[in-house]
Amino acid sequence: MNAPVAQAALSLVNVDKRFPGVHALKDVSIDVRRGEVVGLIGENGAGKSTLMKILSGVYQPDRGDILIGGKRSRLASAADAARQGIGMVFQEQSLFPNLTIGENLYLGAETQFIRFGLMDWAALYDAARRQLDKVSLTVDPRMRADELDFASRQMVELAKALTLEEQAKGDLVILLDEPTSVLERAEIDILFGRVRALKSRASFIFVSHRLDEVLELSDRIYVMKDGAVVAELETADAEVGTLHRLMVGRSLQSEYYRESLQAPFRDEVIVEAAGLGLADRYRDIDFKLHAGEILGVAGVIGSGREELTRTLAGLAPHDCGRLVVNGREVRLATPAEAVDCGLGYVPRERRVEGLVLFLSVAANITLSALRDLTRYGFVDRREERRLAREWVDRLQVRTPGIDALCLNLSGGNQQKVVLAKWLTAKAKILILDHPTRGLDVGAKEEVYELARAVTRQGVAIILTSDTLDETIGLSHTVLVMRDGTITHRTDASPGGKPRQVDLIKHMV
């Protein structure tokens, strides 16, 4: 156990947190010293967001202590955390678009401006003006938040966190949760400049996916993996490669991804993109997807890969270039058109976008294939149930029966139902959008096995994944995207898999 540092503004000591089925934080200890920017990095699921939620009072730790200015404290709620000097700047849009900047700054803290039951607007806007001065933002606090660009909104968030200076006793610690993900480079420079200038007033915890930014801004860096802090480094001793190795941890275990089952893909091209683009999201995208191929798309947040995925799912139609599916040029304006073209979307929010939770397993499996099951306007119930049973068997969905509600299935089995739905609908292309998010290791392996099995039947897969590890392990071909364009493409056949570091240099 690390002894808490004497001058720490904030310390977590041996904090532990479990959720059903997940050990989210394992004995985590970190210190934030006065006037310091602490970087916090880790892959998705490493426990960063759980940690942030504990610090912002949303979750309570199961074990361990939170020390604020050396004193043991409890953060009972977001408001309580704020009172104790912990402020937050979220990755995007935690301002109310329909309120003015001033109203946003003091929402929930208006009492100080109320005279005889009425709001003293002049006083509030005067105070707001002073807060904006702290971050050197020269906009009118009476402007509505939705009239600001993203960088200015981020500054307003920072100013909002700084209002705690007047309200909280003791040190101010500001959590910056992916604050740069919606900003452009010049805007990031401004934000970083402000953060550095504000170090005399507050300490910061900076969470980001962009390792170069973490190196640029932080004084010290904690690396998390699988719920534990695996390393603490002075920035001077760190570089991107080291950090990434620490984040990913284990060396590639090829059999985890069923590489021996990876069969070569066929010659037949199913999807072809040429010069594909969507304004402000991605541009000049060229690729060919063959039958039986898994095409992994790697990239950080903001690289455009998420939007590319959404385009193929019919959720964000492209506005330039060509997209050819099964030999026909298409523009997928709605999800229904994508389904008609044989594209099946397995979304990351499977509980919201992938399944109707209050319908049975059978109804979910046949949802997209109902047209084939309908005779004279009536659904052929017997055929529906036969199909459902067949897929439950083939994919080994663990369910009490085909009439069980999907609500009651585990995450891995829900994912199988989503896959069964598309296979029933005879989808030729599956878009796997973070297919193993939130699944435990065993369920992940089953999903990998399924992916191998369906590609052997000629189904093609476009994969965006939470981890680079998974992308490399599963894919035949990997595309790397950065700032909306493809920066690298590489073969990933078994035995010739690229190394993570080789891909990362094209990502950041």
Place this chain on the structure above:
Amino acid sequence: MSAASAISETSLKRRRSPRRRRFAAWAPVAVLIALCGVIAGLNPNFLTFGNVVRVSQAAMIPLVLGLGETFIVLMGSIDLSVEGVLTLAAVILSMLVLNGGNANDFGMLAVPAILILGAGVGFLSGLVHVMLKVPSFMATLGVWFMGVGAANALLGGMAIRINDPWIRALAIERFFGFPLGVWLALGCLGAALVIQNYTRLGRHIYALGGGEELAAFSGVAVARVRIAAFTLAGVFYAIGGVLAAAQLGLGNAQIGNGWLFTTITAVVVGGTSLSGGEGGVLQTLVGALIVVVLANGMVLLGVPSDVQIGVQGLLIIAAVGLSIDRKRARLVK
């Protein structure tokens, strides 16, 4: 400092959508003016002082009811209990003041009692909605029928004539040519404006409409705000009940019929967004006037009454259809 001015410059560049929003905010005013122009052109009687008074008289109840509903719609909820509260308020008022049914004569003391009653019923709606987590639509649907049912139980299908001179004065006595009830409604508008713009409750109602989870994270006591808003709305509906009883000169259990539709039309036609966060009580004033002027104009122009009802239905769908940002709304339930 140069960096900061660079920010404010980009922020000026990206103002397109707010301009569209401002246009949308003024569109109902333009519709109202155009409507008045067309009707006045077809029938000059529209602009006579007598008709203007008639319009104001017809608008006072929809306005007061709409003020209450506005606060609810701003939160992104809906309140269907308008007629229930109005009916109960009107019936109990008629039983408390000097009347033809019993020996009571509490005079103007009855009015604060009725307002407290309205607050109580609104509080009940809010409580059911928040504590039992019943959707506002369902909670207030129930309260609507409970209100009408209670009024029926009290009267047993009878009507009670109101003989109290003060209550009757709301409809009859005039000040600068307009009935006192119209001035009362304007007073309510002023009060609603103050609540909307100068109280914490008003701010928090907008915040809830802008994003409820966000509001909770910002330390807004969401449950308390919701209950307070429903309570406030109940008070406005009760005032609407007083005005309705005064206008009719009696209280009966059918007195509320039709007001819910008019109220919601006034709110949405004025431009308050059904998804919450945008709009306000001034918009509702414009909306109430549009509804009333249209009805008045159709009478003046001799449009058959069944067609008039249909036109109101078209109006509400057109208003919502034109105001919804279909690009942003992905799912509609």
